[in-house]
Amino acid sequence: MFVAAPTEMPKLKTRKAAAKRFKLTGSGKFMRRRAFLNHLLDHKSPKRKRYLGTMAVVDARDHDNVSRMLPYA
Secondary structure, three states: OOOOOOOOOOOOOOOHHHHHHOEEOOOOOEEEOOOOOOOOOOOOOHHHHHHHOOOEEOOHHHHHHHHHHOOOO
């Protein structure tokens, strides 16, 4: 007689595009890149470009969306 194995939920898939764009900090916040550092850099000041090269914290309103895309982060 066949005995069914206990059913488990399937594993959740990570959205790979989001995994490449967001990193989780030790305190549980997500970090992201800043925009506007890809092209048209001639007229931007060096100070502004240095600032744009730093990481930023994902806004609290977007935190739930990012955490759903990265279920094991």
